[in-house]
Amino acid sequence: MQIGTKMKTTKTTAIRRGVLAYFVLAALSVNGGLSQTAYGGQIHLILACDTSAEAGLGSDIVADKTIVPRVFGENVPPAMLTTKVIDGSNLTRQSILGAIRDLPLVRRDDSVVFFYTGHGASDKQKGHYFSLPGKQQ
Secondary structure (H helix, E strand, C coil), X not given: CHHHHHHHHXXXXXXXXXXXXXXXXXXXXXXXXXHHHCCCCCEEEEEEECCCCCCCCCHHHHHHHXXXXXXXXXXXXXXXXXXXXXXXXXXXXHHHHHHHHCCCCCCCCCEEEEEEECCEEEECCCEEEECEHHHEC
């Protein structure tokens, strides 16, 4: 049982890294690739992680909190990347909107990547939405 769980986790991590690498490449290609963005394009990463105790989601969220910035950092030159991580009790509707508002001037050749890792919810009247700590919506 332990081996199967470890293999599943390893496979999940590999899939997540592949998906993240795709996002990085997509962000770069929107800008026309590294050669063009090296003249001023920035990638602004906002990472929202529901690591609150009440989320109870476990190791995947913690892994995302570590892996996402690392994948971007390994594939984007430091001068082109800004990263904002919001997690734990700091993850609120206000903090997410604040992180977006606090972005430096986003120019035409910049990309903004918002990555949320946590619970989602569904309601017949509201449809799908993020389920943030403290029953926020």
